[in-house]
Amino acid sequence: MNCKFIIPVVVLLVSINAFSQNEKTPTSATTQTKSLNGSDNNELRINLLMAVAGMPELNYERYIADNMGVGLSLTVTLDNVENESIRSIILPYYRVYFGSKKANGFFIEGNMAVVGVKEYNYAYYSSYYSSMYGYDIISPSYKYSTNFGFGAAVGAKFLTRNNFIGEAYLGIGRLYGESTTKAYPRIGISLGKRF
Secondary structure (H helix, E strand, O other), X not given: OHHHHHXXXXXXXXXXXXXXXXXXXXXXXXXXXXXXXXXXXXEEEEEHHHHHOOOOEEEEEEEEEOOEEEEXXXXXXXXXXXXXXXXXXXXXXEEEEOOOOOOOEEEEEEEEEEEEEEEEEEEEEXXXXXXXHOOOEEEEEEEEEEEEEEEEEEEEEEEOOOOEEEEEEEEEEEEEOOOOOOEEEEEEEEEEEEO
């Protein structure tokens, strides 16, 4: 009875060990820089172009494969500019890379956005004096709204040997909601670090 129990357990352990050692070797077309289970799957960048424009953007990206990544971008307007309608952007995105190295080279991006908008809301009203002189009194106020949108971008990412990143991209997104602002920008020249 002991042998009937021990032999299947030994066969099971040997087969588990054999299958766990089966590792795919990369072909010459799909060389990998490091293992996805190891390090260098995260990236943190700052968008210098938007920072100069008064809307700094911070990006975090996580690589889910050698040629795919998901990320989150946060943008906040620091200047109190009256004609600036977009106040904040929270933007999750998905990227596909076409370079020979891990998450490097030309990419396309699909994104969604939650955009905080501040707009003028003019209220016209008449009074006794306005009817006498033929004009209405304008009372400006602000209207805050949150809108959702979808967009796309294209760009290129450049990786140095010590894991510093340079990136340039250009795109646009469409907003849906009651706001008069109907689009949001997706433009940048970013620097960062892969870790």
